[in-house]
Structures are given as structure tokens and as C-alpha cells.
Amino acid sequence: MEAATAVETIQREMTVFARRARASAGRLHPELSLVSYTLLGHLEERDGCRATDLAAHYALDKSTVSRQVTALERAGLVERRQDPEDHRVQVLHLTAAGRRILGQVTVSRRAAVGERLAEWSREDLERFAGYLMRYNAWPGPAEDA
């Protein structure tokens, strides 16, 4: 495979994944949209962060994040805390309920994805995961595709 072809393939396959992921997320977990899930996941991973950080990480407009967070807060899954240093920012944290729901969804997602990856060798899994992280870690503006 030529390098340009590989790049092309990476693009196309990532896009297929993206579309299918969005399409099926709602069906699998009606209680938590793909958006909400990823935001909660990020909060858990970072143990709290600002709305602006979420927007930057997912290349979303801050208004979009604001609305999503509002919904998550109304659902009792997320908590806003005032930053004592800077009264402009609100640090977001998972609530106990948020952590619980996130755990449930993660389990069922892992089952679905794990089924697809069941035949993969551990080495392939790790390399694949590594490639994805490496790709996403690119520091530039999120001009992925």
C-alpha cells in the first residue's frame, strides 16, 4: 500500500466509524447520548475540568458545551463548582449518579466494542490504541478531516 493510499484509507475508515458511532449510540443507550457520554468520560478521566477545556478538546463551540452541561446538570450527572481563584470559571465534576451511569454505559459499550475486538490479539489491540492516541494527540488545531 502506498503512503498516500494509507492516508486515504485512514480518513475514510475513520469517517465510517464516526458515522456509525453516532448512528448507533442513541439506540444502545437512550439514556445518554454520544455527546453526553464523551463529556462525562472526559470529566472522569481528568477528574473535573472547565467547560472551555471540553470545547477545545472536542472542537465544539463553547455554546454547545454550555447547553450540554446544562442538560447534564439538570439530569443530576454533573456538578458545577465555582473556582475560588477565578470567579469566571466553573469547574465541572461528576456526581455520584453521573459516575454510576457512566459506569453502566461503559460496560455495555465495552461489551459491544469488545465483541468486535474479541478476535484481536492483545498486541494488535495495544498498537491500535496507541495509533489512535498518537493521531489525536497532534497539537495543531483540530483539522482532522
Added chain:
Amino acid sequence: MEAATAVETIQREMTVFARRARASAGRLHPELSLVSYTLLGHLEERDGCRATDLAAHYALDKSTVSRQVTALERAGLVERRQDPEDHRVQVLHLTAAGRRILGQVTVSRRAAVGERLAEWSREDLERFAGYLMRYNAWPGPAEDA
């Protein structure tokens, strides 16, 4: 890295990519949405197919595809041809204009993605592309995430 962790990471990173891809697609190519681009790409790859096939491949509702195709046809990028065998189906084909636009977008996308992948060895590129294809080739229902 444990296998479950790798699965988790794959999920999360794929999702990050998915979200960023959608976010930036519109900015890079205002003339062709991510959806339209992928549909056109699929048509080129398969050299024509039915609307239902597109819906199945991307896990989209047939109504959604119908509307997208209508838009693409209005834009003169896609052509519907009656199947002489079965008058229900309409086989979709790229027009010359569609092929041209698709080519332009592909070039600019490849430039953007290629920049990110510039430092990668050819071996890594090919392995990454292979993993993605392998993942998406899973035959089951598109319960990706």
C-alpha cells in the same frame, strides 16, 4: 496496557476523532458536508450503488439517505438511473461534476490529514489503516459504540 483498557482507549479515541472530524469538516470544505463527502466517496469506490446500500453501510435511515441524495442531485453531483431490471430501485452514479468536486476535496483533506501523519513511518501508516479497515469490516450490525 491491559486488554480491556486498550478497548476502552480505542473507543474513546475513535470518538474524539469522530467528533473533531465532524466539527472541522464543514470549516474545511463548506461546499461539501461530511455526509455528502462520504456518500460521494462510497459511490466512487463502488462505482454506483443503491440508496439502500448507502443506508446500510452508514447505519442511516433510508429517509436520511433519500434527502441527502436529493440534495446531491440538485447540486448536480449525483445522477439517478433507473434499474431496467427492477423499477423500484434507482442506481446512483457520480456525475462528472461530482467526481471533480470529490477529487478537489480529497486533495485538500489529504493535505490536512497528511500533515498530521507526516512523521509516521510508512509501516505505521499501513498498520493503522489496516486496523481501521479490520475494525469496520466487522459484519455484524453497526453497533460500533
Added chain:
DNA sequence: CGCCGCGAGTTGTACTCTGCAACCAGTACC
């Protein structure tokens, strides 16, 4: 101190994408 620029977040507005349900048209099988 008071003004100005900046950064975080919210709200108004409009648009796209999407799915579901209801429907029409053509096909296949009895």
C-alpha cells in the same frame, strides 16, 4: 482609581442531520 481588552460562559436564532411513521410504487409468491 477608571478604562479597556480579554477570557469564561449564557442566550437567541437559525440551520442541518437524523429517525420514525405513514405512505406510494413496483416485485414476488401463492
Added chain:
DNA sequence: GGTACTGGTTGCAGAGTACAACTCGCGGCG
């Protein structure tokens, strides 16, 4: 012919999103 199925369209409603305009708090500079 009638019934069931398939491909596709249309009406409707809802989620996600961006952009612009706004508020509020922080920090520098005269």
C-alpha cells in the same frame, strides 16, 4: 388477483451545532 415484501419519498419532530451578541469577572495601564 391478492398478500407480503422491498425501495424510496414525505411529514413531522427532536437533537446537536455554530455564530453572534451579550454579561460578568480578571488584569493591565494611564
